[in-house]
Amino acid sequence: MALAPMFNVDALLAIDALPDLPVDPRFPADARRLAVGHGPQLCHDAAMATPLQETQLAVVRDHMDAENRHDFDAVIATFVHPRYELMATGHVFDGEEEVRQYFASSRAVFPDQRNENTVLHSADNLVIAEFDLLGTHTETGKPFRSRMAALFFFEGEGIVCERVYFDRASVDEQVR
Secondary structure, three states: OOOOOOHHHHOOOHHOOOOOOOOOOOHHHHHHHHHHHHHHOOOHHHHHHHHHHHHHHHHHHHHHHHHOOHHHHHHHHEEEOOEEEOOOOOOEEEHHHHHHHHHHHHHOOOOOOEEEEEEEEEEEEEEEEEEEEEEEEEOOOOOOEEEEEEEEEOOOOOEEEEEOOOOHHHHHHHHH
16 A cells, blocks of 8 residues: 655646756757646656556556665666666756666665555656665665655656755764
């Protein structure tokens, strides 16, 4: 059973709430503006999802499941072009090599990192995931749990960017 969403997803997508990020040439400004809430309304009911949205939801489920298994080849396979943007830190990992380095470095600190209690929302070329991220810090042995949101931007059936929003201070406080 999924937890009730802890965010107002529509507010999360307000363009004014997003910091200026470099625009990827494969992700034109018009498409970016559309993806962040100036286009079609979110589809909160899976029965209303289009066939493409259903496919995109399945891709995100597979992606997150592969992250839990630490099957990073399978995670990479869900992308058209691998890219992670971590909003709390400002880090951007662009391309397969940088994304694989991110996987290695983050799992070195939190080897049991995983997600739970995922709730997915669909929109045109966008899937929003709300989830709990859990893990145990290798040096302190202390666990953390933090509610997060990730925006998965799509080109067709493939992910072009995962943009993750989280409270870094909450994670830091729990693992000290």
